[in-house]
Amino acid sequence: MHSLESPFLSIITINFNNLEGVKKTMASVFSQSFESLEYIFIDGASTDGSKDYISTHADRLSYWVSEPDAGVYQAMNKGIKAARGTYVLFLNSGDEFTTSRVLQEAMEASNFSADIIYGDYEFENGRKTYPDTVTPYFLFKSSLPHQSTFFKRIIFDRMGYYNETYKITSDREFYLKCVLEGTIQFEHIPLAVARFDRKGISNDAAFQELKRKENEQMLRFHLGACYDDYVRFREMEHALNKHQRNQWQWYLNRFRKKWNTLWNSRS
Numbered sequence: 001m002h003s004l005e006s007p008f009l010s011i012i013t014i015n016f017n018n019l020e021g022v023k024k025t026m027a028s029v030f031s032q033s034f035e036s037l038e039y040i041f042i043d044g045a046s047t048d049g050s051k052d053y054i055s056t057h058a059d060r061l062s063y064w065v066s067e068p069d070a071g072v073y074q075a076m077n078k079g080i081k082a083a084r085g086t087y088v089l090f091l092n093s094g095d096e097f098t099t100s101r102v103l104q105e106a107m108e109a110s111n112f113s114a115d116i117i118y119g120d121y122e123f124e125n126g127r128k129t130y131p132d133t134v135t136p137y138f139l140f141k142s143s144l145p146h147q148s149t150f151f152k153r154i155i156f157d158r159m160g161y162y163n164e165t166y167k168i169t170s171d172r173e174f175y176l177k178c179v180l181e182g183t184i185q186f187e188h189i190p191l192a193v194a195r196f197d198r199k200g201i202s203n204d205a206a207f208q209e210l211k212r213k214e215n216e217q218m219l220r221f222h223l224g225a226c227y228d229d230y231v232r233f234r235e236m237e238h239a240l241n242k243h244q245r246n247q248w249q250w251y252l253n254r255f256r257k258k259w260n261t262l263w264n265s266r267s
Contacts, residue, residue, distance in 0.1 A: 006084065006086075007036050007037050007038040007062075007084060007085045007086075008036040008037065008085055008086050008087065009034070009036060009037040009038075009085045009086070009087050009088070009089060009103070009150070010037070010038050010039075010040055010062075010079075010083035010084060010085030010087070010088045010089070010153070011029055011037055011038070011039050011040065011088075011089050011090075011091055012040045012041075012042065012076065012079030012080070012083065012088060012089070012090050012091070013025050013026075013029070013039070013040070013041050013042070013079075013090075013091055013092055013093055014041075014042045014043075014044070014072060014075040014076055014079065014090070014092050014093065015041070015042070015043045015044065015046060015050055015054075015092070015093035016043070016044035016045075016046055016050075016075075016093075017044075017046045017047060017048045017050065018046075018048070018050065018093040018094055019046070019048045019049045019050045019053060020094075021092075021093035021094030021095075021197065022050050022053055022054065022093045023053065024093075024094065024096055025091055025092070025093050025094060025095055025096055026054075026057060027096075028091070028095075028096035028097045029091065029097070030057075030060065031097075031100040032097065032100060032101075032102075032103050032104075033100055033101050033103070033104050034101075034103035034104045034107060037085065037103070038062035038063075038083070038084060038085060039060065039061050039062060040061065040062055040063045040064065040079050040082050040083060041054050041061050041063075041064040041065075042064070042065060042069075042075045042076075042078050042079045042082075043064070043065065043066035043067075044066075044067070044068060044069045044075055045066055045067055045068045045069075046066065050066075050093075051066040054066065062082075062084070063082040065078070070164060071164065071167055072092075072167070072170075073161075073162040073163065073164045073166065073167075073170045073171075074164045076090060076162050077161040077162055077164065080153070080156050080161060081161075083153055085153060086112075086152065086153060087112070087117075087150040087151060087152055087153060088150075088151050088153050088156075089146075089147075089148075089149065089150050089151070090146045090147065090149075091147055091194060092147070092197075093197075094197030095147045095194055095195065095196055095197050096194065096195050096197075097193065097194055097195070098122055098192050098193065098194065098195050102191070102192075102193055102194075103193075105191060106119060106150070106189060106191055106193055109189040109190075109191055110187060110189050112150070113185075114152075114185040114186060114187035115151075115152045115155050115178070115184045115185045115186070116149060116150070116151055116152070116155065116175075116178060116184065116185070116186045116187070117149070117150040117186075117187045117188075117189060118130060118134075118144050118145065118148060118149040118150075118186070118187070118188055118189070119145075119148040119149075119188070119189045119190075119191045119192065119193035119194075120145075120148060120190065120191065120192045120193070121145045121147055121148045121192055121193065121194045121195065121196045122192045122194070122195045122196070123195065123196045127192055128145070128196075129190070130144060130145075130188055131188065132188045133186075133188075134175070134179055134186050134188075135179065136176065136179055136180060136223065136226070136230075137230055137233070139172065139175055139176045139179060140219055140223065140227075140230045140234070141234060143171065143172040143175060144175050145194065145196065146171050147193070147194035147196055148192070148193035148194045155178065155184065159174065159177055159178060159181065159184075160177075162174055166214050166218065167207075167210060167214065168207060168210060168211045168214050168215075169211065169214040169215050169218050172215070172218070173218045173222070176218075176219075176222050177222065180222060
């Protein structure tokens, strides 16, 4: 992988003290049938054996380093700066590709002209599917999966790198900045690219309050006056969904009562 002069894809993995995740993610990358890629590994000075394990595979890496960092986004930025591919994808330790052919299938599902090409992802008990169109309101409510996103590398030169002042929400911020910029092209491919390890910081219950605060701060900054409008619209959506659920429950209860009456009348 490391000998390619101009790989099409740079896969970047970041890690801190997650040796089992390193093993799983590396095996997934090494199994890929797609060949025009380089593999970059950024480790945050792990002390659990991760560094030694990574070093044993150094000949299959185009770049790797193990040194202290200031968090996830500084590590991701290091990876971007080391990348040489036309596109980059972040598959962090613990995450894995869904199959050994999925990168090849992704290449066949798109002509790869868009700036940001995103797929779907799987998790332990299901699959997350994303819309074909990304709007500011969608990113107000949710985000896209960096594990299943191919970013054109030059977009980071144009839009800047990940905001290292945040601990959790910078990837969501980057997507939002790109949507608001107005000319960056997004494309959805209906393919589950990655299997997401949900044990990361963004899903850790201990960090949910920090996540909420960072999201509110970031969204208020970028959406301005639209933020309060979006809050009200989301509340209206929730109320409507609740009303529809209650209405369906009423119909269901009515059907059950009628069915029970008919059934009992047979005896």
